[in-house]
Amino acid sequence: MKKSAFFPIVVVVAAIVLLWYVFTVVMNLAWEKSVAERAGTTPSFTTMVSNTMQQERPVLPAPHQVVEEIINTTFKKKITSKRSLIYHAQITLSSSMLGFLMGTLLGIVLAVAIVYNEALNKSLMPWIIASQTIPILAIAPMIIVVLNAIGVQGLLPKAFISMYLSFFPIVVGMVKGLNSPERSHLDLMHTYNASAVQTFFKLRLPTSLPYLFTSMKIAVAISLVGAIVAELPTGAVAGLGARLLAGSYYGQTIQIWSALVVASILAATLVMLVGLVGEWVNRRMGLAQSNSSGGTL
Amino acid sequence: MSDLLSNNSQQTESVINVNNLSLTFPTSDGDVHALSEIDLTINRGDFVSFIGPSGCGKTTLLRVIADLEQATSGSIDVNGMTPHEARLARAYGYVFQAASLYPWRTISKNVALPLEIMGLDAAVIRERVRKNMELVDLAGFEKKYPWQLSGGMQQRASIARALAVEPDLLLMDEPFGALDEIVRDHLNEQLLKLWAQTNKTVVFVTHSIPEAVYLSNRIVVMSPRPGRIHDVIESNLPRDRELSIRETPEFLTLANRVRDGLRAGHSYDEVA
Numbered sequence: 001m002k003k004s005a006f007f008p009i010v011v012v013v014a015a016i017v018l019l020w021y022v023f024t025v026v027m028n029l030a031w032e033k034s035v036a037e038r039a040g041t042t043p044s045f046t047t048m049v050s051n052t053m054q055q056e057r058p059v060l061p062a063p064h065q066v067v068e069e070i071i072n073t074t075f076k077k078k079i080t081s082k083r084s085l086i087y088h089a090q091i092t093l094s095s096s097m098l099g100f101l102m103g104t105l106l107g108i109v110l111a112v113a114i115v116y117n118e119a120l121n122k123s124l125m126p127w128i129i130a131s132q133t134i135p136i137l138a139i140a141p142m143i144i145v146v147l148n149a150i151g152v153q154g155l156l157p158k159a160f161i162s163m164y165l166s167f168f169p170i171v172v173g174m175v176k177g178l179n180s181p182e183r184s185h186l187d188l189m190h191t192y193n194a195s196a197v198q199t200f201f202k203l204r205l206p207t208s209l210p211y212l213f214t215s216m217k218i219a220v221a222i223s224l225v226g227a228i229v230a231e232l233p234t235g236a237v238a239g240l241g242a243r244l245l246a247g248s249y250y251g252q253t254i255q256i257w258s259a260l261v262v263a264s265i266l267a268a269t270l271v272m273l274v275g276l277v278g279e280w281v282n283r284r285m286g287l288a289q290s291n292s293s294g295g296t297l
Numbered sequence: 298m299s300d301l302l303s304n305n306s307q308q309t310e311s312v313i314n315v316n317n318l319s320l321t322f323p324t325s326d327g328d329v330h331a332l333s334e335i336d337l338t339i340n341r342g343d344f345v346s347f348i349g350p351s352g353c354g355k356t357t358l359l360r361v362i363a364d365l366e367q368a369t370s371g372s373i374d375v376n377g378m379t380p381h382e383a384r385l386a387r388a389y390g391y392v393f394q395a396a397s398l399y400p401w402r403t404i405s406k407n408v409a410l411p412l413e414i415m416g417l418d419a420a421v422i423r424e425r426v427r428k429n430m431e432l433v434d435l436a437g438f439e440k441k442y443p444w445q446l447s448g449g450m451q452q453r454a455s456i457a458r459a460l461a462v463e464p465d466l467l468l469m470d471e472p473f474g475a476l477d478e479i480v481r482d483h484l485n486e487q488l489l490k491l492w493a494q495t496n497k498t499v500v501f502v503t504h505s506i507p508e509a510v511y512l513s514n515r516i517v518v519m520s521p522r523p524g525r526i527h528d529v530i531e532s533n534l535p536r537d538r539e540l541s542i543r544e545t546p547e548f549l550t551l552a553n554r555v556r557d558g559l560r561a562g563h564s565y566d567e568v569a
Contacts, residue, residue, distance in 0.1 A: 184394075184397040185397055185399065188393070188410075189414075190365060190384075191363060191365070191384060191387075191390075192387065192410075192414045192415070192462075193384055193385050193387060194414045198414050202410065202413070206399070285400075285401035286401055286403065
C-alpha cells in the first residue's frame with residue numbers, strides 16, 4: 001500500500017503547487033502592468049511573469065515566498081521572539097489543546113447523560129444542536145468579553161471557544177458509540193444481572209471507543225480553528241490568529257499565508273496524532289485485524 | 298448402573314414448569330401470537346430440545362425462561378422462582394446463536410466476564426476459567442482474541458463462559474446453527490459428554506432434526522402461527538451415545554416422528 005500510494009500523493013501535491021503558481025501569475029499580473037504603465041516601460045511578458053512571483057505585497061504570494069517566510073520565521077528566529085511563528089503557534093496550540101480536552105470531557109459527559117436518560121435526550125439535544133447553528137465569529141467576542149468581565153483571562157477564554165466547537169462532534173459520536181453494542185452483547189449483560197455501571201464500563205464504553213476517536217479527529221481540528229477565531233476579535237497580541245490579524249492590517253499577505261499554512265500543518269499533525277493514538281488503543285484492545293481499517297487519517 | 302438409578306431418581310424433580318403460557322407481541326399490523334397456551338415441564342438432568350420452523354416461538358420460549366422476554370399470560374417458574382428471580386440469582390447460563398464474545402477481550406477474559414460481574418475473587422476466577430476452558434478443550438488459547446479463533450472454537454468459548462457461572466441450567470439458542478456439518482457433529486459429541494459429566498439440565502433450541510434426536514432425551518416439536526407445542530417426544534435412546542447411533546433403526550424412528558410432527562405443523566400453515 002505504501003509504495004503504490006507514493007506516486008498519487010506526489011502527483012496531487014505537484015498539481016496543487018502548479019495551480020498555485022498559475023493563480024499567482026494571474027492574480028498579481030495587474031499590479032505588474034500598472035507598475036510598468038506608471039514607469040512608462042514595456043517589460044517583456046516573461047519579465048512580468050517572473051516579477052509576479054517576487055512582489056512584496058502580492059495579492060497571492062507564490063509558494064516559494066510562503067516557504068521562505070515560514071523558514072525565516074521559524075528556524076531563523078528565536079522561539080521567544082515575537083516574530084517567531086513557533087512562538088505564536090505554541091500560544092494558539094496550548095489554548096486549543098486545553099479547549100479540546102475540555103470539549104472532549106464535556107462531550108463524553110453529555111453523551112452519557114443523553115444515552116442513559118430519555119428526558120435529557122429530549123431536552124438537551126435541541127440546545128446542543130442550536131449551539132452549533134450560531135456562527136462562532138458572532139459569539140466569540142461576547143464570550144471573551146463576558147468571561148473577561150468576571151475575571152477570566154488568558155488561556156481560558158480562548159480555550160472556551162475551542163471547547164464550544166469541539167464538544168459537538170464528541171457528543172454526536174459518543175451517543176452513537178454508546179448505543180452501538182449488539183443486541184446479544186446487551187442481552188448477555190442482562191442474563192448476568194449486571195448493574196448499569198458494570199454494563200457501561202465492561203460493554204458500552206469499550207464498544208464506543210472507535211467512535212470516540214473518529215469524533216476526536218474532527219474535534220481536534222476544529223478546536224484549533226476555534227482558538228484562531230478567538231484571537232481575531234480580541235485584538236490578541238500573540239497567537240496565529242494575531243499573526244493573521246496583524247498581516248491583514250498591514251497588507252502583509254505573505255505573513256497571512258505563512259500563518260495559514262502553519263495552522264494547517266498543525267491541524268494535520270494533530271489529526272494524525274489522534275489517529276495514531278486511536279490505532280494504538282485499537283491494537284491494545286485486540287481489535288486490529290490486519291487491513292480492516294482503511295487509512296491512518 | 299447405580300449412576301443410571303440416581304439419574305432416574307433425580308428426574309422426578311422438575312426445574313422448569315410452564316403453565317398455559319402465552320406471549321403476544323403488539324405490532325402495527327396487529328398482534329403476533331408468538332406463544333400460545335404452552336404447557337411444559339422440564340425435569341432436573343433433562344436434555345430437552347425445542348424444534349420447529351422459524352416463527353414457531355422456540356427461541357421466544359427460551360427467552361421467556363431466561364427472563365429476556367415476559368409472558369403476556371400464564372405462569373412459569375424456574376427452580377421454584379419466577380424467571381426474574383432466577384435471573385437475579387444467576388440460575389442459568391445462556392448460549393446465543395452467535396458466540397457473542399466481546400472482541401476487545403481475550404478468550405480467557407471473555408470466560409471471566411460473568412465472574413467479574415459477580416464480583417468473585419481473582420483466584421476463584423482464574424481457577425474457574427482454567428477449569429472451564431479445559432472442559433471445552435480450549436486450554437492454550439487463553440491469550441487469543443476471538444477473531445483469531447474459528448467459528449467452532451468461538452462457540453466453545455461461549456459455552457465455557459456460560460458454564461463458568463456454574464449454573465444447573467444451560468439454555469442454548471441454536472448454538473451450532475452457523476457452523477458447518479463436521480464441526481457441528483464434533484461439538485454435538487462434546488456437548489453430550491459435557492452433559493454426562495456435569496449432569497446439568499439443558500434446554501436446546503435447534504432446527505436440525507438429527508441434532509435434536511441425537512442430543513435430547515425429550516424433543517418438543519413446535520409449530521407456528523400461533524407458536525405452540527405440537528408434540529413432546531420421549532427418547533428411549535441410551536444416555537451414553539455415539540454419533541453412529543444415527544444409523545440405527547431406533548434413531549430413524551424417532552427422527553421420522555419428529556419429521557411428521559414438523560410436517561403436520563407446516564400443513565396448518567398451508568391451510569391458513
